[in-house]
Structures are given as C-alpha cells and as structure tokens.
Amino acid sequence: MADAEGGEVSFFATRDVKATRKPHRCEGCGKLIEAAAPAWYFSLLQDGEFYAGYYHPDCRAAEVELNDLQGNYGGEDWTALSLIPEEPEDKAWLIEAHPVVAARMGLTGGAA
C-alpha cells in the first residue's frame, strides 16, 4: 500500500531506558508508557528528518519477533507494530504470541 519510498536512513540509534522520567506515548501500541517504567528509545535520521520515540519493551520485542518471522531486516519492509491491526494474519499472530501487547492495543480474538 502506501509505503514510504526510498527513505534513506543515515543514522539509527537505540537505547534501553530503565525508568523514563516522564510518561511517553508508545510508538507501537499508541498507549501511554507510565513515568518511571522501562522503555525502549530510538532515534533516527531519514531523508534529513529526525525521528525519535519510545516503545514499551514488550511492544518492541513483539515487533522485532514478527519481522524476524517475516524475514524483514528494517527499511521499507519493516512491519511497524502500529500497522498490525490492519493485517489480519499479523493480528492473529500477535494475539497468539503476545497476548499482553494485543490486549493493550485493544485487539481480541474471535470472529476475524
């Protein structure tokens, strides 16, 4: 569908944060990461634009696991956790493999 085209990532850094100083919105599930909770932080430069954000550690783990399963290694092929609700197969996988993350995103099993 509407994949970003030819986005060149010239810088990418990540960091495990033991305890955030203030609440952050998780880029994966879209829910709040409480202050003082652990988080995964990333920053990157793509086509001259700087992006940075936080993930719940288990949201990040789920996203990495899905992309490992799909054989994606970043870049344009990467499936962001936030897109999973729109992909029935990925959604079913998430509910099965990461029920806590799925529940946080408001995803439930049942009639697909």
Ligand SMILES: [Zn+2]
């Ligand atoms: Zn999250």
